[in-house]
Amino acid sequence: MNDMNSFQIDTQPVRTERIDKLHKYVTSFDYGICTERGHYLTEFYKDNMSLVPVVRRAKAIDYVLENMSIYIMPGSLFAGNQTSNPRWAPLFPEFEVEWVEEELLKGNPYYPWERPADKYTLREEDKADVKDMCAWWAGKTHTDTLRARLPKEALTTHYDLKAADIGTYFQGGDGHFAPDHQWLFENGIEHIIKESEKYRDEIDWHEPDAIKKKDFYDAAIISANAIIKFAERYAVLAEEMAAKETDEVRKKELLEIADTCRWVPRKPARNFKEALQFVIFVHICIQIEDNGAGVSFGRYDQFMYPMYKKGIKDGTLTRELAVELTENFFLQIYTCNKVRSWIDTDFYRGVPMFQNLTIGGQDPVKKCDATNELSYICLDATYHTRVPQPSLTVRFHKNTPFEFKMKVAEVIRLGTGLPSIFNDETYIPALMNRGYELNDAYNYCIIGCVEPGTAGLLGGRTGGAWLNCTKSLEMSLYNGTDPITGICLHKNFNNKDLSTFESFEEAKAAYLDQIKYYIKMEAILENTIDQVWEESLEEPMAAIFGCPTTTIPRGKPIKQGGAKYDLTGQQTIGTANVANSLYAIKKLIFDDKIITGLQLKHALETNFQDMTTKPTGAQIKALCLSVPKYGNDVDEVDEIAREMLAFVANELVSYKNTRYGRGPIGGTLHCSTSTVSSNTPFGKVCGATPDGREAFTAVADGQSPMRGTDIKGPTAAIASVAKLNNILLSCGSLYNMKFSPADLC
Structure with a gap:
């Protein structure tokens, strides 16, 4: 067994007896x-x-x-x-x-x-x-x-063509936000009740939205009281358990739990453990209300650090206890789950919840490194619990301490996929490009998979429709017709196909015309869903816990414009396939004239299987594969990827969401390259493509090179990815770099 394969086995976790037993208990459940x-x-x-x-x-x-x-x-x-x-x-x-x-x-x-x-x-x-x-x-x-x-064209786009798929938000809630946990546990839920009552009593009934505000405040008060009563149920349970407990140590712990649950979340947290219990109650209740993935925690090492320092100073907390409490917290969160339909599961393999927890980064005021002892404690907790939730993410910047980077690398080496790494030098400018104030941009956390936002200030949703760019490319080669279903919603503007394009510019323009149309379909899907949510499924808990400092003063839930920032995200799938395919068309048909458009079109229609043509389908596939690919630091290919992704990002921002002009900053759609496992089901609805990819096979994930095509090593691949205009990807950039274990021995 090589070193990489044995590392996780050889480096056994170090757990206290409590955490080890709890880990075995939680993981024993199917x-x-x-x-x-x-x-x-x-x-x-x-x-x-x-x-x-x-x-x-x-x-x-x-x-x-x-x-x-x-x-x-x-x-x-x-x-x-x-x-x-x-x-x-x-x-x-x-x-x-x-x-x-x-x-x-x-x-x-x-x-x-x-x-x-x-x-x-x-x-x-x-x-x-x-x-x-x-x-x-x-x-x-x-x-x-x-x-x-929904109009028929949008339904066809979603259900039949899969040019855009938003099934997640047919079947489930929004999720994809991070509450302002520090504000919540420093103020307590009673404060929300009092504020809501005050604003309700001060409503000016001459205002046209007065009745909406009254309804919201009524719902806010009910929701706030609900979580207090929920905590009280646990206090009673803990006391009942303590009365039957024979172990004196455990009896004392249960009585402390009872005391804690009677205090928080009703009152402000008094110590580190109470703050964590507060966070757990808020998180659990949101999960019960919302049914959305991506309910995240924000910058744990920042909002918990004042409580950590206080405990260390007054002697009620040690580093060892903080580690154990954090590990207990991680396992508590890991108990949360979500069941999806089998179709939706194809897009989210591995039962991901995206309960993201961010560490590292910079101080939003001082603009200096913000790494602290809790940053390392979270890495220790991930190292020892080895559970996939919460999704630990790390913010890096040019002044991140070397020892912190090495600790991160050590945890990544376990092979659990955690933590993910995010680059402040890219993410902060991208957020400011969408209107974020400087300090808020510096205070971003990761929400869901890779999406940035400021905890307590971001509404809308960071996740949205999956945009299948490869499908739009395929239809552009057949004059807007899907060769699999025969459906045509939008003919190419020039009424041509791959066999009749007279220049590479015509081929590229046809693709841009198709992707533009399906972005419009996506916008219709996104906004119709939001409108229906606003009318019948508005979420008061998500509002008062997700954005308490804005929704409560405004008297508006999130879908009515209650957040400071509001942007509707989406996921762009198949960037590498589009770039590689367009470059293959340019190179093979128009530059070198090795084959004709008609020959390539027939090869695609027959999935490169026709051996009677000259050249044969297999030979045409070999030609397509031989053309330089994105991910190898080849400027000509990389520039196509940059241009195509930038077009999508800019086109998305041209569409407004339902909160535009109703209070929040932003109010548009914006772009992400997050993929999860959707590149596989999206590949299943796409025929063969000019990059040499066979029909119904997976397309590329995120902004990563297509698998097997980045042949010049990781440095070249990174160079290609870095050429993309990442400042436009304000909803998140995803590059998955995977190594064979043998390559790292």
Whole structure:
């Protein structure tokens, strides 16, 4: 076994007895589906459909929190659970029940417990509950409303062509924000209640939005009280457990948990442990309300550091205890889960939750390195717990300490994929390019996968529709027609195809024409979803915890313009395939004239399999593969990648979202190259492409080179990626660099 393969085995984690037992307990649970949240929400909705939507949602979540199962894990120093068992996922029938019925009850295409990957169990006794939920919600869901209101072209784009796919936000909530946890645990939830009551009492009823404000404040007060009552349930439970506990040490811990849960989140946190318990309660309740991935934590080492210093100074905290508490916190968060339909799972393999936690970076005021002891403690916690959530990310800048970089490298070497690294020198200018104030840009955290934003100030969503650039490219080669389905929504502006293009400029212009049309379709999908959410699924908890310093004074939830910054993100898939394909067309057809457009078009139509032509399909594929590719520091190819991605980014920003002009800074769509695993399902709907890629195979991920084509080493690949106009990628830049273990021996 080589050094790289054995490193994770040879470097065993160092855990306290508590953390080791808790780790074994949490990881002993298979993924499962819990029906409680869906059951209680449906029960409430059945009798309360006449309520104002935002108030109805607040009361429904309050009802769920009052009735769902709660527990305290063995040995844990914290309370808070999302479902009836660790790593089980709740159901959210208000978003969509079709896939729930098809998969959980009919096994189409699989029962969740029979899936090829990402399997979930479901108890036999819960199936009747699922059936009842599906029956009541049929025709009433978010997805039902969207299908009724979206134009046919947008539905075709999403369902049939997959030129843009936004199924995540048909089936689930928004997520993708980071609460201002420091503000929350320094003020307490009672402060939110008092502020909301004050603003409600001061409403000027002559204002045209007065009734909307009143509804929001009512919902805010209900939601704030709901989390206080939720914490009180754990206080009672802890006392009951303590009364039965024979171990005196554990009895004392349980009584301390009870005391903590009666204090936070009602009151401001008094110490490091209480601050963490506050964060857990807020996070869990948002997850129960929202059903979105990417509910993130912000800059943990910054907002927790004052509490850390206070504890060290007064002797109530040691570094060792801080490590154990952070590891306990990590395992508590790891219990959260989300179940997706099998189709959506293809885009999110590995059950990712994107509960991102950021460390490192710079002080937003002093503009100097902000690395502190908690930065290292988080790395230690990731090293020893070795769980994929929270998603640890690190901010690097030109003055990041060398020893911190080496510690980061040591943790990455484990092979868990954590932490990810983000570059301040790129991200800060990109945010300022979208209107962020300087200090806010310096204070960014990573939200979701790779998306930057300032905790407590960003609404909208950082994740959005997947834009399948490879599909737009393919349709541009067939005069706007999808060769797989035969559907044509938009002919090329010049009414030509690959066999009749007279110049490379015509080919490039045809692609830009197609991608421009499908960006418009994406904007329609994004804004229709947001409008429907605003009308019927506005989230008061997300508002008062996600952006408390702006939503409460404005009297507006996030979808009505309550955040300081509001931008709608998206994911751009297949940059490398587009650049490589366009360059192959330029080189083989127009520059060197080795083959004609008609010959290449036939080779693509036959997936390079026709051996009767001259040259044969296989020979044409070899020619396509031989052309220089993006990722090898070849300026001519890299410039095409830069130009094509910049066009997409600038075109997206030309579209406004539903919050534009309603208070926030921004109010547009913007661009990301985040991919997760979507490059695989997007490849399944794309035929062969001029870069030599065969039909129905995966396309490139993020802004990474296409796999197997970056043949000049990592330095050349990085040089190509660096040529992209990353300042335009204000929703995040993703470059995955992967090494074979043998290469690192």
